[in-house]
Amino acid sequence: MLKTMMANVKKTRPLVHNITNYVTVNDCANILLACGGSPIMADDAEEVEEITAVCGGLNINIGTLNRRTIEAMLLAGKKANELGHPVVLDPVGAGASRLRTETALSLVKNVKFAVIRGNMSEIKTLAYGSGTTKGVDADVADSVSEENLDDAVVFAKGVAKKLKTVIAITGAIDIVTDGEKAYCIRNGHPMMSAVTGTGCQLSALTAAYVTANPDTPLEAAAAAVTVMGLAGEIAYNRLGEADGNSSYRNYIIDAVFRMSPEQLAEGAKVEVR
């Protein structure tokens, strides 16, 4: 399954439109190229509908949002829906400010997402909505561990069902679910959190994967999450004694560039729950 997902990306070279933050945008572009896709960045309301129309998929990341780009996100998202292009949401910092929370909720309300990827705290914000908790049990710990994995899976499935999308909650253990089936992925390395934007990069990667595999968004998202985690492991093993988080950043993208479907299948630590 994972092998096919990756092979389809490498074969179809999906063109992904990104409306994303200016902090990690360069790494997002390079990881899209690394995986075999191709990036376009454009964030102005005057052009995003045309740009998204020439692409195969759309990645919306609210990392450094403002009114101008929020308008563009909504326009591009609706256009992508109209055209049947898969759309990924990365609700960066949802919960940290009213603007972020409201924008994330407004996007979820107005745009149909193929995948929403965030950390537990961001996904909980989406689940709770504007203060109400009904429909989803969001009383779950902020960091997923072996001890609370069952609860986290139940929570993730609930959010996926409520929002009718694939939910990818990433952390020490990643959970990817469509509400019925959940992939628990144990790839990755703690040092990835010392590199800015590994989450943003994963969302961009996920957009490439769902664009190349439009009929299997759950498996596509699970494959992207596994690729990123495995790249983190491969890159970690490559670190020399003088290397720190900046070289690690490069090595992670390099590992995505070099990874073969066979390597992915062999290195994957994926369990279905």
Place this chain on the structure above:
Amino acid sequence: MLKTMMANVKKTRPLVHNITNYVTVNDCANILLACGGSPIMADDAEEVEEITAVCGGLNINIGTLNRRTIEAMLLAGKKANELGHPVVLDPVGAGASRLRTETALSLVKNVKFAVIRGNMSEIKTLAYGSGTTKGVDADVADSVSEENLDDAVVFAKGVAKKLKTVIAITGAIDIVTDGEKAYCIRNGHPMMSAVTGTGCQLSALTAAYVTANPDTPLEAAAAAVTVMGLAGEIAYNRLGEADGNSSYRNYIIDAVFRMSPEQLAEGAKVEVR
């Protein structure tokens, strides 16, 4: 010729004002430093005329344009013209949206450019203008190869004459022409297209080269294109088996940093047509 162009950059350390996209801006700044120049980034209408006045040249790149920065591009371009500073245009994505096409055409109409650098598709958009094809034969393939090189050179010369500027069309074979003389450059490596912004970086580099060589924009642009291509080759040869596009990005800029005029002259694959 190439040696002199590079020597002048290293000697005069040109200060280049960049109004450019937020995707590849950091690499543009670092490649300007690598070649011996110095970058300033400023994109607001309230200050761009003052900033461009303290610089020697201007690089305009429409990669992530919006109304605010378009206004700044026009103001800075006109000011640079007034002061006799060379200006480079990178019409990123012209043709992909009306906003990009119209902005590129408006810039070409209102600002005198020393060099316009883009891929064939972007340059064709400039040549066709708003749908009319008169004056320039734009019926040429989108990718330049040995087979269609003659036609591409004729096309490039036509655009250069029509727009009264040096045109640099980059791809598998690069063409740099002022309408009379065309340099065909066979440096570079296909893997460069797996690094985001090598085109943007080249435009920034070109701005440094024409700023340091204001009387010979054709030769300056040809030298910059050759430097970038040769850096791509040197960097490729440096790749280890775990290296991918992220390390390649660093190695390309490193190669520009390390390149001597002698190395450039020796490695150049430049033909005049």
Place this chain on the structure above:
Amino acid sequence: MLKTMMANVKKTRPLVHNITNYVTVNDCANILLACGGSPIMADDAEEVEEITAVCGGLNINIGTLNRRTIEAMLLAGKKANELGHPVVLDPVGAGASRLRTETALSLVKNVKFAVIRGNMSEIKTLAYGSGTTKGVDADVADSVSEENLDDAVVFAKGVAKKLKTVIAITGAIDIVTDGEKAYCIRNGHPMMSAVTGTGCQLSALTAAYVTANPDTPLEAAAAAVTVMGLAGEIAYNRLGEADGNSSYRNYIIDAVFRMSPEQLAEGAKVEVR
């Protein structure tokens, strides 16, 4: 002293809100992670007060300012003051345009800064204010050397007293002073000026250091300046013969990531005047 400053950063992992330019923002985020801190970037007036409230400190950098972000800088700065969070200012390019000079002066007037870090020319612009020179002797050379160090220290102390803040003037020799005591720091390497944004990175680092050491901003800033300089030395020694400024950029951040309090104490070249 330096060891304690660093140990406090590693222990408390300060969360720093950055309103900074889009050129070097990724490196600022990665150096904050490298030193043991954590970055948040947010630049819109609608959310900066909330974002800064959840952080421990604030870093304001005017590198690519515009009206929208200037408003955010003022709002965030005032909010941080209200909450007692330390605020760092990097007045990038103050003096190069009226917008930059006026913005820097307006920030200094409306926000209480724990530390202002810039090069000599930027700090002189702040000292002169809008053309008046009274109160501070700004008749000092733009680059600090052994020959003019005494004058530079007198000048820096004067500015610190006038602006009631810690002033860090970085260059060949760095001066960090609160108006009474001045640390003269001789770490660093000339090649650091071939990497874009080492100054911006240092300001971000300084914000982490003053956030983790709120009662000793002078010592915290001196420690941050020393860390950056020492990282530049360690990274320089690591350069291979093919490495240029792009690899150097990575190695500097790597060195910050790897540096221990003991290594800092051992490598520091700090003199008190």
